[in-house]
Amino acid sequence: MTDGLTIGQAAAFVGVTIKTVRHYHRLGLVAEPERDGSGYRRYLSADLFRLVQVRTLAGAGVPLAEIGDLLDADPERFAATLDDVHRRLTEQIEDLTARRDRLHRLDHGDRALLPDRACAVLDRLPDLGFSPDYVAGQREALVLARTLVPEIFDSFLTRLEHSLDDPQSVELTKRGLDARYWDPDDPRIEEVAFTLADKLLANRALLAMPTGFQNQSDAASRYGLVNHHREDQAPSIARLNTLVEANLRAAGIDIPHQ
Structure with missing residues (x-):
């Protein structure tokens, strides 16, 4: 993949939109590749790997504001941060479950x-x-x-x-x-x-x-x-x-x- 991929191709391969890739760039989560002679930014394998990392962590519930530091952290801090994310996700799941139950009770009149x-x-x-x-x-x-x-x-x-x-x-x-x-x-x-x-x-x-x-x-x-x-x-x-x-x-x- 010496010539690299366009932003559209990179986004499609990673499973996000071009808008999302550009948002990652603005946040500094993924460095923008240099432009080639024709003026296009070409994404190489290292760029795609970083995109995959960011997309995976974001999809797992890690706030975007924390992903940059997390990817640059040592293994111990990385594990501790993931544990914290796991705890927060569990709390969110419990909250959403409670909301779902309240909505269910709305279908049963008084039980709401x-x-x-x-x-x-x-x-x-x-x-x-x-x-x-x-x-x-x-x-x-x-x-x-x-x-x-x-x-x-x-x-x-x-x-x-x-x-x-x-x-x-x-x-x-x-x-x-x-x-x-x-x-x-x-x-x-x-x-x-x-x-x-x-x-x-x-x-x-x-x-x-x-x-x-x-x-x-x-x-x-x-x-x-x-x-x-x-x-x-x-x-x-x-x-x-x-x-x-x-x-x-x-x-x-x-x-x-x-």
């Missing part, structure tokens, strides 16, 4: 925003006779709880799971939902609030807040946004929830107060 345990709770609601609107409200509340009050998300789920396992709690919840059609001053709301609070107090351990949660300056606001979600759509439900919380506080349960 909630863990499987929360989705299992939502899946139970229709079979227990709850309306699609209630399920949607609970879905929103769970997403908000996971985002705004992650400290109590697991305990919130535990309380929901426990209530769904108790037929009496299910019926009381449905009774509370009926209140949305009542006048906010309906005396039945007080009765339902007392009954719901009394049922919750039967398992006081499920109502406990994590240590230090109350001391956080924004705890009450975050908790309130979740616990009073959608109340603006039903004034009677707002009064019911307020009365339930008041009954719990009167019984010694330390609920964040806005």
